[in-house]
Amino acid sequence: MFTSRKAGQDDAWEGVVLNKSRGMLDGSNMYHSVEVRLAEGEAVKVRISRRLWKSVAVGDRIVKRPGADPVRE
16 A cells, blocks of 8 residues: 555654655655654655654754654754
8 A cells, every 4th residue: 555654653763864755645744754864774765744854854854753753953
């Protein structure tokens, strides 16, 4: 079917934004996502809030701590 790109509540990671994207994948809701290069070297695509998406740029650092939403650092 499809893979949810929303970060889990207990997930923890940090990385640098490689790319920003958005789209209406289901035809009615706008989804905002970023591709992040993690500290381990792996690149992942993660769904984030519109507010965070508008505030980050390529090269910015994003941190996701357990129990919290991703934030720009």
